[in-house]
Amino acid sequence: MGQEPDFRRELVSIIPNLRAFAASLAGSFDRADDLVQETLVKAWDKQHTFQPGTNLKAWLFTILRNEFYTQMRKKGREVQDVDGIHAMQLAGHPEQQGHLDLQDFRRALDQLPDDQREALILIGASGFSYEEAADICKCAVGTIKSRVSRARTRMADLLGIEGDGEYGPDSISSQIIGVAPAA
């Protein structure tokens, strides 16, 4: 079976993406890497169910996401509280609003509901289409669209960005506005 080494190599090539997705779901790198490890073991066990030629990345993201929500259900609130504390430790000083760095962004991201955060990441960062994201999250395409839209509005709100648009030069002015206190 010459396709197994390929499977392994492809798995490795997707690990960086899996880690980034897992970190956005789990909030801490330790938990993220545990999720990735579980995902790799599960993917290996069921590699015969993967259809060659289909999207391996989407398949792996689906496994990781399922694993995350299964763990959440098992561990319940306790985990969420621990993560909340961790997120706060990661976040640094909330009063430094003018300094919009990655930690501030992370802190804002943590305040989104899980479903909105994952939709935002899948579409805006992982490079999936709305259709693929809907498959991964087992929901309708329209649901993904509305989650992304609400997530985006909320993030703009949290980060103090006004008029965040995709229409060219506006983004420059909105970044400047974003640094100033909201009027």
Added chain:
Amino acid sequence: MEQPKEKTDAASPSPGDARETGNLGSSSAIGKRLKAYYDDVAAEPVPDRFLSLLEALDTAEATSKSSKRS
């Protein structure tokens, strides 16, 4: 008020549709930060634990196959 046309027809199933990222394009301030945040994590080298895990899974599989054969 120009709304982008809703793509509901299955006639254009190209994966290139992924570019339709709903105001999260690279020129959006949030889109940019989102990418920066994500790529920051994704840029880290793959930890050895994952490579050795896959190595071990591969070896275990090969071993179980060859032991069945003998």
